[in-house]
Amino acid sequence: MAIARLNGGPLDGQIIPLEDESLDQYIAPYGEGQIVYAREGSLENTGSNDGPTEASFRYQGSTEEIDPDPDGRDE
Numbered sequence: 399m400a401i402a403r404l405n406g407g408p409l410d411g412q413i414i415p416l417e418d419e420s421l422d423q424y425i426a427p428y429g430e431g432q433i434v435y436a437r438e439g440s441l442e443n444t445g446s447n448d449g450p451t452e453a454s455f456r457y458q459g460s461t462e463e464i465d466p467d468p469d470g471r472d473e
Contacts, residue, residue, distance in 0.1 A: 400451035404435055407457030408464060416453060424455050431462025 402416040402424055409426070416424075424435040435455035442452045 400441070400453060402435075403452060403454050405438075405454060405456050407433055407435070407460075409433065409435075410457070419451060419453065421453075423458075428460060429462060429464065431460055433460045433464075434458045 400416040400419045402414050404410065404412045404414065404424070408428060414424075419441060422437050424437075425432050426435075434457075436458045438454050438456045442454075443449045444451050
């Protein structure tokens with residue numbers, strides 16, 4: 399199994415398990431819509447003794463507007 403490092407957007411800095419190493423996009427539910435990350439670069443650490451295989455993904459956007467204060471209370 400590989401890991402995905404997410405860069406930018408609301409999940410910046412998160413590391414998640416990546417079941418399919420060949421994915422070019424990572425799409426996740428977020429609020430009322432979805433957020434989209436696209437792979438950048440090639441796989442790293444693909445050897446048998448250098449840790450988990452790693453893919454880097456960069457934030458591309460969301461299907462709905464991301465509003466950190468949807469009810470206007472600004473708490």
